[in-house]
Amino acid sequence: xxxxxxxxxxxxxxxxxxxxxxxxxxxxxxxxxxxxxxxxxxxxxxxxxxxxxxxxxxxxxxxxxxxxxxxxxxxxxxxxxxxxxxxxxxx
Numbered sequence: 001x002x003x004x005x006x007x008x009x010x011x012x013x014x015x016x017x018x019x020x021x022x023x024x025x026x027x028x029x030x031x032x033x034x035x036x037x038x039x040x041x042x043x044x045x046x047x048x049x050x051x052x053x054x055x056x057x058x059x060x061x062x063x064x065x066x067x068x069x070x071x072x073x074x075x076x077x078x079x080x081x082x083x084x085x086x087x088x089x090x091x
Contacts, residue, residue, distance in 0.1 A: 019028060 023031070
């Protein structure tokens with residue numbers, strides 16, 4: 001177990017050493033920051049979208065009981081109209 005952890009840190013240190021020789025320290029930090037920000041954005045996309053939706057519904061309140069009641073009544077009237085038209089077509 002400890003050998004695996006030691007091997008992992010050794011590989012990461014070697015990788016960072018090789019990368020540091022290829023790039024300057026400033027560009028290396030920029031590369032890690034860019035990919036870190038990208039991964040952080042991907043991982044937080046769902047929770048932030050849910051929070052934004054909750055905030056939008058809480059502030060604007062696009063749904064109300066009265067509007068839902070009118071929609072239900074309108075839907076019932078349309079269903080009755082359709083059934084009446086269907087009944088009139090039958091012999």
